[in-house]
Amino acid sequence: MFNPPTLEDLQETRRANEKLVLKALESKPEWVETELAKTTSLALSHLRAALASLLDQGRVRRLPGTGTRAVYGLADPGLADVPATPLTNDAKKVRDYLEGRADSALYMSDQLRMTREDVMAALSLLNAHGMITCTFVGSLVIFRLKETQALGQDGAAAPEKASGRKKAVA
Missing domain, CATH: 1.10.10.10 (Winged helix-like DNA-binding domain superfamily/Winged helix DNA-binding domain)
Structure with missing residues (x-):
């Protein structure tokens, strides 16, 4: 059968x-x-x-x-593999900036008056919490909040399962 x-x-x-x-x-x-x-x-x-x-x-x-x-x-959006520690002020700033919009790290650094390295560190932490997604437009990486995050749910999303490899943006 x-x-x-x-x-x-x-x-x-x-x-x-x-x-x-x-x-x-x-x-x-x-x-x-x-x-x-x-x-x-x-x-x-x-x-x-x-x-x-x-x-x-x-x-x-x-x-x-x-x-x-x-x-x-x-796909390598350039994010570091970091643990899902509590969100830093920079990560909260980037998260708030991404509410309702999508943007590149370079443009975010200009708009938020942060270094690109600080923006990437904040994005890496947001990624560790499973809060962001990215798309590629040519060689440009565009970041946005996941839909559940953009709908105003709590910023402390369940952390992704830790692994030994570099985390990819979902």
């Missing part, structure tokens, strides 16, 4: 596929989708599902390719 996979089974498979994709992406800066499928031995549909999830998490980005070739690489 056929038992269809449970949601947990599908999520577990997707996470395993994501690990395969991330491992391959770490080996070189740019991958064409078809080469990535061959290297990871994933069916194209499974690869695309893993890539879609990683794109949503901000861990992978689509790069300019030639023609219709999809090219992917690791």
